Amino acid sequence: xxxxxxxxxxxxxxxxxxxxxxxxxxxxxxxxxxxxxxxxxxxxxxxxxxxxxxxxxxxxxxxxxxxxxxxxxxxxxxxxxxxxxxxxxxxxxxxxxxxxxxxxxxxxxxxxxxxxxxxxxxxxxxxxxxxxxxxxxxxxxxxxxxxxxxxxxxxxxxxxxxxxxxxxxx
Numbered sequence: 548x549x550x551x552x553x554x555x556x557x558x559x560x561x562x563x564x565x566x567x568x569x570x571x572x573x574x575x576x577x578x579x580x581x582x583x584x585x586x587x588x589x590x591x592x593x594x595x596x597x598x599x600x601x602x603x604x605x606x607x608x609x610x611x612x613x614x615x616x617x618x619x620x621x622x623x624x625x626x627x628x629x630x631x632x633x634x635x636x637x638x639x640x641x642x643x644x645x646x647x648x649x650x651x652x653x654x655x656x657x658x659x660x661x662x663x664x665x666x667x668x669x670x671x672x673x674x675x676x677x678x679x680x681x682x683x684x685x686x687x688x689x690x691x692x693x694x695x696x697x698x699x700x701x702x703x704x705x706x707x708x709x710x711x712x713x714x715x716x717x
Contacts, residue, residue, distance in 0.1 A: 550705075561688070567601040667702055674701070
């Protein structure tokens with residue numbers, strides 16, 4: 548099974564039927580399928596911190612949401628992560644498409660992606676990175692369960708070793 552299908556199955560099994568996102572190529576493997584599944588409510592946002600706010604509002608309304616973004620937009624989330632999700636103990640599984648790794652063609656993607664694990668550590672936000680399709684179910688299920696058990700955001704990082712490198716299109 549494809550890593551995106553495993554992730555969708557995990558979302559369903561944990562009753563997460565809302566997904567908010569800022570568009571990116573990596574997570575589009577998941578989001579494009581969620582948009583065609585009538586069980587899911589998929590909500591685009593213009594900025595990453597807006598998507599986090601939407602996910603927090605969904606939680607406040609008694610439902611669950613996951614948030615999807617690309618590594619290049621992660622810097623926009625720090626205030627929303629610390630002053631909303633962490634401060635008020637709002638569980639939101641975060642799925643971050645990591646650019647800047649193996650096979651990256653765009654040099655500007657490298658510096659921001661490299662620092663994300665360290666920033667997450669500094670913010671005390673646990674994060675996991677399945678590198679093989681055989682690990683996706685364990686890591687995604689574990690991250691979702693940990694997020695709700697601890698009432699904290701938990702991140703899953705999608706690296707090119709799992710999802711493949713983004714290619715230049717002409």
